[in-house]
Amino acid sequence: MNKEEQVLRMTKIVSDFVGHVAKVLPDDVQEKITELANDERNPLAKTIYATMKENMKLAKELSRPSCQDTGVLQYWVRVGANYPLLGELESILRNATYQATQETPLRHNCVETFDEYNTGKNIGTLAPYILWDIVPDRDDVEIFPYMAGGGCSLPGSGKTLMPGEGYEGVAKFVLDLMTSYGLNACPPLLIGVGVATSIDTAALLSKKALMRPVSSVAPNERAAKMEQLLEDGINSLHIGPQGMGGDKCLLGVNIEHGARHPSVISVAVNVGCWNHRRGHMVFDKDGQCTILSHSGVTY
Template sequence: MDKQDAVQSLTDTMAKFTAYIGKHLPTDVERKLAELRARETKPLAKAIYLSMAENQEAANRLDRPSCQDTGVIQYFITAGAGFPLLGELGDVLAEATRRATIAAPLRHNAVETFVEKNTGTNTGSRIPWLDWEIVPDDDGVTIDVYMAGGGCTLPGSATVLMPGQGYEGVTDFVFDVISSRGVNACPPLLVGVGISTAVETAARLSKKALMRPIGSRHPDADAAMMETLLEAGLNEMGIGPQGLTGTDSVMGVNIESSARHPSTIGVAVSTGCWAHRRGRIRVNPDLSYRIISHEGVTL
Protein backbone atom coordinates (compact mmCIF):
# COMPACT_ATOMS: atom_id res chain seq x y z
CA MET A 1 0.00 0.00 0.00
CA ASP A 2 1.47 3.35 -1.01
CA LYS A 3 1.40 6.30 1.40
CA GLN A 4 -1.60 8.00 -0.20
CA ASP A 5 -3.69 4.83 0.06
CA ALA A 6 -2.48 4.30 3.64
CA VAL A 7 -3.54 7.82 4.63
CA GLN A 8 -6.95 7.23 3.07
CA SER A 9 -7.35 3.91 4.89
CA LEU A 10 -6.44 5.36 8.28
CA THR A 11 -8.70 8.38 7.72
CA ASP A 12 -11.63 6.08 6.92
CA THR A 13 -11.02 4.03 10.08
CA MET A 14 -10.79 7.06 12.35
CA ALA A 15 -13.81 8.77 10.78
CA LYS A 16 -15.93 5.67 11.36
CA PHE A 17 -14.62 5.26 14.92
CA THR A 18 -15.17 8.91 15.82
CA ALA A 19 -18.74 8.75 14.53
CA TYR A 20 -19.30 5.44 16.34
CA ILE A 21 -18.40 6.61 19.83
CA GLY A 22 -20.93 9.43 19.65
CA LYS A 23 -23.65 6.78 19.61
CA HIS A 24 -22.31 3.90 21.67
CA LEU A 25 -20.98 4.12 25.24
CA PRO A 26 -17.80 2.22 26.10
CA THR A 27 -18.21 -1.14 27.80
CA ASP A 28 -16.92 0.00 31.20
CA VAL A 29 -19.40 2.91 31.32
CA GLU A 30 -22.35 0.70 30.37
CA ARG A 31 -21.44 -1.81 33.07
CA LYS A 32 -21.00 0.88 35.74
CA LEU A 33 -24.34 2.51 34.92
CA ALA A 34 -26.04 -0.89 35.19
CA GLU A 35 -24.35 -1.41 38.58
CA LEU A 36 -25.46 1.99 39.88
CA ARG A 37 -28.98 1.42 38.58
CA ALA A 38 -29.19 -1.95 40.34
CA ARG A 39 -28.22 -0.59 43.74
CA GLU A 40 -30.20 2.65 43.57
CA THR A 41 -32.90 2.83 46.25
CA LYS A 42 -34.74 6.09 45.55
CA PRO A 43 -37.69 5.68 43.15
CA LEU A 44 -37.07 8.91 41.18
CA ALA A 45 -33.35 8.17 40.80
CA LYS A 46 -34.11 4.62 39.67
CA ALA A 47 -36.55 5.97 37.08
CA ILE A 48 -33.86 8.33 35.76
CA TYR A 49 -31.38 5.47 35.43
CA LEU A 50 -33.99 3.51 33.48
CA SER A 51 -34.53 6.54 31.24
CA MET A 52 -30.77 6.71 30.62
CA ALA A 53 -30.77 3.04 29.61
CA GLU A 54 -33.74 3.60 27.29
CA ASN A 55 -32.00 6.63 25.78
CA GLN A 56 -28.91 4.59 25.03
CA GLU A 57 -30.93 1.70 23.62
CA ALA A 58 -32.64 4.14 21.26
CA ALA A 59 -29.29 5.63 20.21
CA ASN A 60 -27.99 2.14 19.41
CA ARG A 61 -31.16 1.09 17.58
CA LEU A 62 -31.64 4.31 15.60
CA ASP A 63 -27.91 4.86 14.98
CA ARG A 64 -28.03 8.37 16.42
CA PRO A 65 -25.87 10.28 18.91
CA SER A 66 -26.48 9.63 22.61
CA CYS A 67 -26.73 13.36 23.37
CA GLN A 68 -27.47 16.48 21.37
CA ASP A 69 -24.14 17.94 22.54
CA THR A 70 -21.57 15.80 20.78
CA GLY A 71 -18.86 17.98 22.24
CA VAL A 72 -15.54 19.25 21.03
CA ILE A 73 -13.54 16.39 19.52
CA GLN A 74 -10.28 15.68 21.32
CA TYR A 75 -7.71 13.01 20.46
CA PHE A 76 -5.21 11.71 23.02
CA ILE A 77 -2.43 10.07 21.04
CA THR A 78 0.17 7.64 22.33
CA ALA A 79 2.26 7.14 19.22
CA GLY A 80 5.20 4.88 18.66
CA ALA A 81 8.16 6.74 17.20
CA GLY A 82 8.20 4.17 14.41
CA PHE A 83 4.56 4.51 13.35
CA PRO A 84 4.75 4.93 9.56
CA LEU A 85 2.15 7.73 9.36
CA LEU A 86 3.28 9.73 12.37
CA GLY A 87 3.86 12.88 10.32
CA GLU A 88 0.45 12.61 8.63
CA LEU A 89 -1.55 11.78 11.76
CA GLY A 90 -2.63 15.33 12.60
CA ASP A 91 -4.11 15.89 9.13
CA VAL A 92 -5.68 12.43 9.21
CA LEU A 93 -7.53 13.17 12.46
CA ALA A 94 -8.72 16.58 11.27
CA GLU A 95 -10.17 15.04 8.12
CA ALA A 96 -11.64 12.17 10.14
CA THR A 97 -13.42 14.73 12.30
CA ARG A 98 -14.85 16.51 9.26
CA ARG A 99 -16.13 13.23 7.83
CA ALA A 100 -17.57 12.05 11.15
CA THR A 101 -19.41 15.36 11.53
CA ILE A 102 -21.32 14.61 8.32
CA ALA A 103 -21.67 10.86 8.73
CA ALA A 104 -22.81 10.64 12.37
CA PRO A 105 -23.98 13.46 12.24
CA LEU A 106 -22.26 15.49 14.97
CA ARG A 107 -23.41 18.89 16.16
CA HIS A 108 -21.24 21.76 14.94
CA ASN A 109 -19.25 22.78 18.03
CA ALA A 110 -16.19 24.62 16.73
CA VAL A 111 -16.54 28.41 16.96
CA GLU A 112 -13.49 30.43 15.95
CA THR A 113 -12.49 32.68 18.85
CA PHE A 114 -12.68 36.42 18.07
CA VAL A 115 -14.18 35.66 14.67
CA GLU A 116 -17.24 34.28 16.51
CA LYS A 117 -18.24 32.09 13.58
CA ASN A 118 -19.05 28.41 13.67
CA THR A 119 -16.92 26.55 11.14
CA GLY A 120 -19.61 23.93 10.59
CA THR A 121 -17.05 21.11 10.46
CA ASN A 122 -15.98 20.61 14.10
CA THR A 123 -12.52 21.69 12.96
CA GLY A 124 -10.75 25.02 13.27
CA SER A 125 -7.62 26.51 14.73
CA ARG A 126 -6.17 23.80 17.00
CA ILE A 127 -9.46 21.91 16.86
CA PRO A 128 -9.69 18.95 17.06
CA TRP A 129 -7.34 19.23 20.01
CA LEU A 130 -4.42 16.78 19.80
CA ASP A 131 -2.60 15.63 22.92
CA TRP A 132 0.65 13.90 21.97
CA GLU A 133 2.83 11.36 23.75
CA ILE A 134 5.63 9.75 21.73
CA VAL A 135 6.83 6.31 22.81
CA PRO A 136 10.21 4.91 21.68
CA ASP A 137 10.60 1.34 20.44
CA ASP A 138 7.01 1.09 19.20
CA ASP A 139 5.62 1.19 15.68
CA GLY A 140 1.88 1.39 16.43
CA VAL A 141 -0.39 4.10 17.78
CA THR A 142 -3.10 4.12 20.46
CA ILE A 143 -5.70 6.87 20.14
CA ASP A 144 -8.30 7.90 22.68
CA VAL A 145 -11.16 9.77 21.02
CA TYR A 146 -13.18 11.96 23.36
CA MET A 147 -16.28 14.10 22.92
CA ALA A 148 -15.86 16.87 25.51
CA GLY A 149 -19.28 18.29 26.28
CA GLY A 150 -19.99 21.92 27.09
CA GLY A 151 -21.77 21.14 30.35
CA CYS A 152 -19.50 18.48 31.82
CA THR A 153 -15.85 18.32 30.75
CA LEU A 154 -15.14 21.76 29.33
CA PRO A 155 -15.90 23.75 32.53
CA GLY A 156 -12.98 22.11 34.38
CA SER A 157 -11.24 23.86 37.27
CA ALA A 158 -7.59 24.14 38.30
CA THR A 159 -5.55 25.92 40.93
CA VAL A 160 -2.16 25.87 42.60
CA LEU A 161 -2.04 25.10 46.31
CA MET A 162 0.71 25.97 48.74
CA PRO A 163 2.60 22.91 49.97
CA GLY A 164 1.31 23.33 53.51
CA GLN A 165 -2.23 22.66 52.27
CA GLY A 166 -1.12 19.14 51.37
CA TYR A 167 -3.42 16.39 50.23
CA GLU A 168 -6.15 17.73 52.50
CA GLY A 169 -6.13 20.82 50.29
CA VAL A 170 -6.43 18.63 47.21
CA THR A 171 -9.42 16.87 48.76
CA ASP A 172 -11.06 20.18 49.68
CA PHE A 173 -10.62 21.45 46.12
CA VAL A 174 -12.16 18.31 44.59
CA PHE A 175 -15.18 18.55 46.89
CA ASP A 176 -15.57 22.27 46.24
CA VAL A 177 -15.65 21.71 42.48
CA ILE A 178 -18.07 18.77 42.55
CA SER A 179 -20.39 20.33 45.14
CA SER A 180 -20.56 23.64 43.25
CA ARG A 181 -21.11 22.43 39.69
CA GLY A 182 -21.43 18.66 39.71
CA VAL A 183 -25.21 18.90 39.68
CA ASN A 184 -25.06 20.64 36.28
CA ALA A 185 -22.62 18.20 34.68
CA CYS A 186 -25.15 15.37 34.11
CA PRO A 187 -24.15 12.99 36.91
CA PRO A 188 -23.26 10.33 37.81
CA LEU A 189 -19.83 11.64 36.91
CA LEU A 190 -16.45 10.18 36.14
CA VAL A 191 -14.10 12.50 38.02
CA GLY A 192 -10.57 13.06 36.71
CA VAL A 193 -8.09 14.62 39.13
CA GLY A 194 -4.66 15.85 38.06
CA ILE A 195 -2.03 16.50 40.72
CA SER A 196 1.12 18.10 39.40
CA THR A 197 3.29 21.21 39.59
CA ALA A 198 1.23 23.91 37.80
CA VAL A 199 -2.26 24.58 36.49
CA GLU A 200 -1.50 23.58 32.90
CA THR A 201 0.15 20.26 33.78
CA ALA A 202 -2.51 19.39 36.35
CA ALA A 203 -5.26 20.24 33.86
CA ARG A 204 -3.77 17.99 31.18
CA LEU A 205 -3.45 15.12 33.62
CA SER A 206 -7.01 15.55 34.88
CA LYS A 207 -8.29 15.15 31.33
CA LYS A 208 -6.06 12.13 30.67
CA ALA A 209 -7.46 10.60 33.85
CA LEU A 210 -10.88 10.53 32.17
CA MET A 211 -9.45 8.25 29.48
CA ARG A 212 -8.69 5.53 32.04
CA PRO A 213 -11.22 2.71 32.45
CA ILE A 214 -13.65 2.95 35.34
CA GLY A 215 -12.42 0.82 38.21
CA SER A 216 -8.74 1.07 37.26
CA ARG A 217 -6.39 2.29 39.96
CA HIS A 218 -3.31 4.53 40.12
CA PRO A 219 -0.12 2.42 40.33
CA ASP A 220 0.95 4.18 43.55
CA ALA A 221 -0.76 2.63 46.58
CA ASP A 222 -1.35 5.95 48.36
CA ALA A 223 -2.80 7.55 45.24
CA ALA A 224 -5.03 4.51 44.70
CA MET A 225 -6.26 4.81 48.29
CA MET A 226 -7.02 8.49 47.68
CA GLU A 227 -9.06 7.54 44.60
CA THR A 228 -11.08 5.10 46.70
CA LEU A 229 -11.61 7.56 49.55
CA LEU A 230 -12.62 10.41 47.24
CA GLU A 231 -15.08 8.15 45.45
CA ALA A 232 -16.65 7.06 48.73
CA GLY A 233 -16.82 10.61 50.06
CA LEU A 234 -18.33 12.05 46.89
CA ASN A 235 -20.93 9.29 46.81
CA GLU A 236 -21.95 10.21 50.36
CA MET A 237 -23.03 13.58 48.96
CA GLY A 238 -25.87 11.71 47.24
CA ILE A 239 -26.04 13.96 44.16
CA GLY A 240 -27.73 11.15 42.25
CA PRO A 241 -28.48 10.82 38.53
CA GLN A 242 -29.02 14.19 36.85
CA GLY A 243 -28.46 15.88 40.22
CA LEU A 244 -31.88 14.94 41.60
CA THR A 245 -30.41 13.04 44.61
CA GLY A 246 -29.76 9.35 44.87
CA THR A 247 -27.49 6.69 46.33
CA ASP A 248 -24.38 7.72 44.37
CA SER A 249 -22.78 10.80 42.84
CA VAL A 250 -19.97 9.41 40.71
CA MET A 251 -19.04 6.47 38.51
CA GLY A 252 -15.49 6.69 39.80
CA VAL A 253 -12.49 8.89 40.59
CA ASN A 254 -9.28 8.60 38.57
CA ILE A 255 -6.10 10.42 39.60
CA GLU A 256 -3.12 11.09 37.34
CA SER A 257 -0.02 12.67 38.85
CA SER A 258 3.50 13.86 38.16
CA ALA A 259 6.47 15.01 40.19
CA ARG A 260 6.16 18.64 41.29
CA HIS A 261 8.09 21.65 42.50
CA PRO A 262 8.46 21.55 46.31
CA SER A 263 6.72 24.93 46.62
CA THR A 264 3.55 24.09 44.68
CA ILE A 265 0.78 21.53 44.38
CA GLY A 266 -1.09 22.00 41.13
CA VAL A 267 -4.52 20.37 41.17
CA ALA A 268 -7.22 20.20 38.52
CA VAL A 269 -10.60 18.53 38.23
CA SER A 270 -12.30 17.44 35.01
CA THR A 271 -15.60 15.58 34.89
CA GLY A 272 -17.23 13.27 32.40
CA CYS A 273 -21.02 13.00 32.32
CA TRP A 274 -23.00 9.75 32.52
CA ALA A 275 -22.91 9.56 28.70
CA HIS A 276 -19.12 9.43 28.80
CA ARG A 277 -18.39 9.18 25.10
CA ARG A 278 -14.82 8.10 24.69
CA GLY A 279 -13.18 5.32 22.73
CA ARG A 280 -9.74 3.73 22.51
CA ILE A 281 -8.33 2.17 19.38
CA ARG A 282 -4.95 0.59 18.69
CA VAL A 283 -3.67 0.90 15.11
CA ASN A 284 -0.82 -1.32 13.97
CA PRO A 285 1.83 -0.29 11.43
CA ASP A 286 0.02 -2.29 8.70
CA LEU A 287 -3.12 -0.23 9.64
CA SER A 288 -5.01 -3.17 11.03
CA TYR A 289 -6.69 -2.13 14.26
CA ARG A 290 -8.22 -3.31 17.52
CA ILE A 291 -10.95 -1.44 19.38
CA ILE A 292 -10.15 -1.61 23.10
CA SER A 293 -12.95 0.41 24.71
CA HIS A 294 -15.97 -1.33 23.17
CA GLU A 295 -15.92 -5.11 23.49
CA GLY A 296 -16.58 -7.16 20.37
CA VAL A 297 -16.83 -4.19 17.99
CA THR A 298 -15.42 -3.87 14.50
CA LEU A 299 -16.11 -0.98 12.16
Protein backbone atom coordinates (compact mmCIF):
# COMPACT_ATOMS: atom_id res chain seq x y z
CA MET A 1 0.00 0.00 0.00
CA ASN A 2 1.10 3.61 -0.54
CA LYS A 3 1.91 6.08 2.24
CA GLU A 4 -1.58 7.62 2.29
CA GLU A 5 -3.16 4.19 2.72
CA GLN A 6 -0.67 3.34 5.48
CA VAL A 7 -1.55 6.55 7.34
CA LEU A 8 -5.28 5.88 7.12
CA ARG A 9 -4.85 2.28 8.27
CA MET A 10 -2.64 3.25 11.20
CA THR A 11 -5.04 6.02 12.24
CA LYS A 12 -7.92 3.53 12.28
CA ILE A 13 -5.95 0.98 14.33
CA VAL A 14 -4.87 3.54 16.93
CA SER A 15 -8.42 4.90 17.14
CA ASP A 16 -9.89 1.44 17.66
CA PHE A 17 -7.28 0.56 20.28
CA VAL A 18 -7.83 3.81 22.20
CA GLY A 19 -11.53 2.90 22.32
CA HIS A 20 -10.62 -0.56 23.60
CA VAL A 21 -8.34 0.90 26.29
CA ALA A 22 -11.27 3.04 27.46
CA LYS A 23 -13.35 -0.09 28.04
CA VAL A 24 -10.90 -2.86 28.99
CA LEU A 25 -8.08 -2.55 31.51
CA PRO A 26 -4.63 -3.93 30.60
CA ASP A 27 -3.84 -7.49 31.61
CA ASP A 28 -1.42 -6.58 34.40
CA VAL A 29 -3.91 -4.23 36.08
CA GLN A 30 -6.70 -6.80 35.97
CA GLU A 31 -4.38 -9.47 37.41
CA LYS A 32 -3.24 -7.18 40.23
CA ILE A 33 -6.80 -6.22 41.18
CA THR A 34 -7.68 -9.93 41.34
CA GLU A 35 -4.61 -10.58 43.51
CA LEU A 36 -5.48 -7.73 45.91
CA ALA A 37 -9.10 -8.89 46.12
CA ASN A 38 -8.06 -12.46 46.94
CA ASP A 39 -5.67 -11.29 49.68
CA GLU A 40 -8.08 -8.78 51.24
CA ARG A 41 -9.63 -9.60 54.64
CA ASN A 42 -11.76 -6.51 55.25
CA PRO A 43 -15.41 -7.36 54.34
CA LEU A 44 -16.24 -3.87 52.99
CA ALA A 45 -13.04 -3.82 50.94
CA LYS A 46 -13.86 -7.23 49.46
CA THR A 47 -17.29 -5.91 48.46
CA ILE A 48 -15.65 -2.94 46.75
CA TYR A 49 -13.31 -5.21 44.80
CA ALA A 50 -16.31 -7.28 43.72
CA THR A 51 -17.96 -4.09 42.46
CA MET A 52 -14.81 -3.18 40.53
CA LYS A 53 -14.79 -6.61 38.89
CA GLU A 54 -18.46 -6.24 37.97
CA ASN A 55 -17.70 -2.81 36.52
CA MET A 56 -14.93 -4.28 34.35
CA LYS A 57 -17.18 -7.11 33.20
CA LEU A 58 -20.08 -4.83 32.24
CA ALA A 59 -17.85 -2.27 30.52
CA LYS A 60 -16.57 -4.99 28.20
CA GLU A 61 -19.93 -6.68 27.65
CA LEU A 62 -21.82 -3.40 27.03
CA SER A 63 -18.93 -1.80 25.11
CA ARG A 64 -18.88 1.29 27.31
CA PRO A 65 -16.01 3.20 28.94
CA SER A 66 -15.09 1.70 32.30
CA CYS A 67 -14.97 5.17 33.89
CA GLN A 68 -17.05 8.17 32.92
CA ASP A 69 -13.97 10.42 32.96
CA THR A 70 -12.12 9.25 29.86
CA GLY A 71 -9.51 11.88 30.61
CA VAL A 72 -7.23 13.87 28.37
CA LEU A 73 -5.46 11.57 25.90
CA GLN A 74 -1.72 11.40 26.40
CA TYR A 75 0.69 9.39 24.28
CA TRP A 76 4.23 8.35 25.03
CA VAL A 77 5.82 7.59 21.67
CA ARG A 78 9.13 5.72 21.51
CA VAL A 79 9.91 5.90 17.82
CA GLY A 80 12.86 4.71 15.78
CA ALA A 81 14.77 7.37 13.88
CA ASN A 82 14.28 5.30 10.72
CA TYR A 83 10.55 4.70 11.13
CA PRO A 84 9.00 5.54 7.71
CA LEU A 85 5.96 7.43 9.09
CA LEU A 86 7.85 9.49 11.67
CA GLY A 87 6.78 12.74 10.03
CA GLU A 88 3.12 11.73 9.97
CA LEU A 89 2.84 10.40 13.53
CA GLU A 90 1.57 13.56 15.23
CA SER A 91 -1.31 14.01 12.78
CA ILE A 92 -2.09 10.28 13.01
CA LEU A 93 -2.43 10.50 16.80
CA ARG A 94 -4.53 13.67 16.68
CA ASN A 95 -6.89 12.23 14.07
CA ALA A 96 -7.08 8.90 15.90
CA THR A 97 -8.04 10.75 19.09
CA TYR A 98 -10.86 12.56 17.31
CA GLN A 99 -12.11 9.34 15.69
CA ALA A 100 -12.07 7.54 19.05
CA THR A 101 -13.97 10.45 20.60
CA GLN A 102 -16.73 10.01 18.02
CA GLU A 103 -16.84 6.23 17.86
CA THR A 104 -16.15 4.96 21.40
CA PRO A 105 -17.46 7.55 22.43
CA LEU A 106 -15.14 9.48 24.75
CA ARG A 107 -16.28 12.32 26.99
CA HIS A 108 -15.37 15.77 25.66
CA ASN A 109 -12.58 16.80 28.03
CA CYS A 110 -10.48 19.26 26.02
CA VAL A 111 -11.00 22.87 27.15
CA GLU A 112 -8.87 25.60 25.57
CA THR A 113 -6.98 27.39 28.33
CA PHE A 114 -7.82 31.11 28.73
CA ASP A 115 -10.42 30.96 25.93
CA GLU A 116 -12.45 28.58 28.12
CA TYR A 117 -14.38 26.64 25.52
CA ASN A 118 -14.64 22.91 25.02
CA THR A 119 -13.47 21.88 21.55
CA GLY A 120 -15.83 18.89 21.57
CA LYS A 121 -13.13 16.82 19.84
CA ASN A 122 -10.62 15.96 22.58
CA ILE A 123 -8.05 17.74 20.44
CA GLY A 124 -6.83 21.29 20.89
CA THR A 125 -3.69 23.30 21.47
CA LEU A 126 -0.98 20.69 22.14
CA ALA A 127 -3.73 18.16 22.92
CA PRO A 128 -3.52 15.23 22.86
CA TYR A 129 -0.23 15.61 24.71
CA ILE A 130 2.58 13.62 23.09
CA LEU A 131 5.85 12.73 24.81
CA TRP A 132 8.50 11.86 22.23
CA ASP A 133 11.55 9.63 22.55
CA ILE A 134 13.54 9.22 19.32
CA VAL A 135 15.49 5.94 19.34
CA PRO A 136 18.56 5.64 17.06
CA ASP A 137 18.96 2.64 14.76
CA ARG A 138 15.35 1.47 15.03
CA ASP A 139 12.65 1.46 12.35
CA ASP A 140 9.56 0.66 14.46
CA VAL A 141 7.42 2.68 16.86
CA GLU A 142 6.02 1.93 20.32
CA ILE A 143 2.93 3.89 21.34
CA PHE A 144 1.59 4.06 24.88
CA PRO A 145 -1.88 5.66 24.88
CA TYR A 146 -2.97 6.77 28.32
CA MET A 147 -6.22 8.28 29.59
CA ALA A 148 -5.19 10.79 32.23
CA GLY A 149 -8.25 11.57 34.32
CA GLY A 150 -9.02 14.71 36.29
CA GLY A 151 -8.83 12.86 39.60
CA CYS A 152 -5.76 10.70 39.00
CA SER A 153 -2.59 11.65 37.13
CA LEU A 154 -3.54 15.15 35.96
CA PRO A 155 -3.20 16.63 39.49
CA GLY A 156 0.47 15.60 39.73
CA SER A 157 2.83 17.33 42.11
CA GLY A 158 6.57 17.96 42.36
CA LYS A 159 9.23 19.68 44.39
CA THR A 160 12.90 20.57 44.18
CA LEU A 161 14.39 19.57 47.51
CA MET A 162 17.04 21.33 49.56
CA PRO A 163 20.44 19.63 49.04
CA GLY A 164 20.53 18.18 52.54
CA GLU A 165 17.12 16.48 52.31
CA GLY A 166 18.44 13.63 50.19
CA TYR A 167 16.51 10.45 49.52
CA GLU A 168 14.78 10.68 52.88
CA GLY A 169 13.27 13.91 51.52
CA VAL A 170 12.10 12.05 48.42
CA ALA A 171 10.33 9.43 50.53
CA LYS A 172 8.81 12.07 52.82
CA PHE A 173 7.44 14.02 49.85
CA VAL A 174 5.76 10.92 48.41
CA LEU A 175 4.29 9.85 51.75
CA ASP A 176 3.01 13.37 52.52
CA LEU A 177 1.19 13.38 49.20
CA MET A 178 -0.40 10.03 49.86
CA THR A 179 -1.95 11.34 53.07
CA SER A 180 -3.34 14.42 51.32
CA TYR A 181 -3.93 15.00 47.61
CA GLY A 182 -3.11 11.41 46.68
CA LEU A 183 -6.61 10.31 47.58
CA ASN A 184 -8.10 12.40 44.78
CA ALA A 185 -7.56 9.24 42.77
CA CYS A 186 -9.50 6.03 43.43
CA PRO A 187 -7.42 3.36 45.25
CA PRO A 188 -5.84 0.93 44.75
CA LEU A 189 -3.33 3.34 43.25
CA LEU A 190 -0.33 3.10 40.97
CA ILE A 191 2.27 5.60 42.19
CA GLY A 192 4.62 6.95 39.54
CA VAL A 193 7.67 8.68 40.99
CA GLY A 194 10.29 10.62 39.04
CA VAL A 195 13.63 11.54 40.63
CA ALA A 196 15.99 13.75 38.65
CA THR A 197 17.81 17.06 38.67
CA SER A 198 15.03 19.52 37.80
CA ILE A 199 11.30 19.63 38.27
CA ASP A 200 10.53 19.26 34.56
CA THR A 201 12.66 16.14 34.12
CA ALA A 202 11.28 14.60 37.33
CA ALA A 203 7.71 15.28 36.18
CA LEU A 204 8.25 13.61 32.81
CA LEU A 205 9.83 10.58 34.47
CA SER A 206 6.94 10.25 36.92
CA LYS A 207 4.55 10.08 33.97
CA LYS A 208 6.70 7.48 32.20
CA ALA A 209 6.72 5.45 35.42
CA LEU A 210 2.96 4.97 35.05
CA MET A 211 3.55 3.25 31.70
CA ARG A 212 5.50 0.43 33.32
CA PRO A 213 3.65 -2.79 34.24
CA VAL A 214 2.27 -2.59 37.77
CA SER A 215 4.38 -5.47 39.13
CA SER A 216 7.61 -4.46 37.42
CA VAL A 217 10.78 -3.64 39.38
CA ALA A 218 13.23 -0.82 38.72
CA PRO A 219 16.47 -2.17 37.21
CA ASN A 220 18.55 -0.08 39.64
CA GLU A 221 18.85 -2.04 42.90
CA ARG A 222 18.59 1.03 45.16
CA ALA A 223 15.60 2.42 43.25
CA ALA A 224 13.92 -0.99 43.52
CA LYS A 225 14.51 -0.97 47.29
CA MET A 226 12.89 2.47 47.57
CA GLU A 227 9.92 1.22 45.51
CA GLN A 228 9.38 -1.58 48.02
CA LEU A 229 9.87 0.64 51.06
CA LEU A 230 7.36 3.18 49.75
CA GLU A 231 4.88 0.44 48.84
CA ASP A 232 5.13 -1.07 52.31
CA GLY A 233 4.81 2.33 53.97
CA ILE A 234 1.78 3.45 51.99
CA ASN A 235 0.03 0.11 52.35
CA SER A 236 0.57 0.34 56.12
CA LEU A 237 -1.77 3.34 56.15
CA HIS A 238 -4.62 0.84 55.47
CA ILE A 239 -6.38 3.26 53.13
CA GLY A 240 -7.91 0.34 51.27
CA PRO A 241 -9.84 0.30 47.99
CA GLN A 242 -11.73 3.55 47.33
CA GLY A 243 -10.25 4.91 50.58
CA MET A 244 -12.72 2.95 52.68
CA GLY A 245 -10.16 0.92 54.64
CA GLY A 246 -8.46 -2.36 53.92
CA ASP A 247 -5.22 -4.32 53.97
CA LYS A 248 -3.60 -2.70 50.91
CA CYS A 249 -4.21 0.32 48.72
CA LEU A 250 -1.62 0.07 45.94
CA LEU A 251 -1.25 -1.52 42.56
CA GLY A 252 2.42 -0.67 42.98
CA VAL A 253 5.11 2.02 43.16
CA ASN A 254 7.20 2.64 40.03
CA ILE A 255 10.27 4.89 40.17
CA GLU A 256 12.06 6.30 37.13
CA HIS A 257 15.21 8.35 37.59
CA GLY A 258 17.83 10.39 35.79
CA ALA A 259 21.24 11.83 36.65
CA ARG A 260 21.28 15.03 38.68
CA HIS A 261 23.40 18.02 39.62
CA PRO A 262 25.38 17.39 42.86
CA SER A 263 23.42 20.05 44.75
CA VAL A 264 19.94 19.51 43.33
CA ILE A 265 17.46 16.65 43.61
CA SER A 266 13.90 16.98 42.36
CA VAL A 267 10.98 14.61 42.87
CA ALA A 268 7.59 14.44 41.17
CA VAL A 269 4.60 12.15 41.62
CA ASN A 270 1.82 11.13 39.28
CA VAL A 271 -0.92 8.82 40.55
CA GLY A 272 -2.95 6.35 38.53
CA CYS A 273 -6.23 5.10 39.97
CA TRP A 274 -7.45 1.50 39.94
CA ASN A 275 -9.05 2.14 36.55
CA HIS A 276 -5.61 2.54 35.00
CA ARG A 277 -6.34 2.86 31.29
CA ARG A 278 -2.96 2.43 29.65
CA GLY A 279 -2.06 0.61 26.46
CA HIS A 280 1.09 -0.52 24.68
CA MET A 281 1.21 -1.09 20.94
CA VAL A 282 4.04 -1.56 18.44
CA PHE A 283 4.04 -0.89 14.69
CA ASP A 284 6.86 -2.29 12.57
CA LYS A 285 8.18 -0.51 9.48
CA ASP A 286 5.67 -2.36 7.27
CA GLY A 287 2.66 -1.28 9.34
CA GLN A 288 2.05 -4.55 11.17
CA CYS A 289 0.70 -3.91 14.66
CA THR A 290 1.29 -5.92 17.84
CA ILE A 291 -0.64 -5.22 21.07
CA LEU A 292 1.45 -5.95 24.17
CA SER A 293 -0.81 -4.73 26.99
CA HIS A 294 -4.11 -6.46 26.19
CA SER A 295 -4.10 -10.17 25.34
CA GLY A 296 -6.32 -11.36 22.52
CA VAL A 297 -6.41 -7.99 20.72
CA THR A 298 -5.20 -8.13 17.12
CA TYR A 299 -5.39 -5.77 14.16
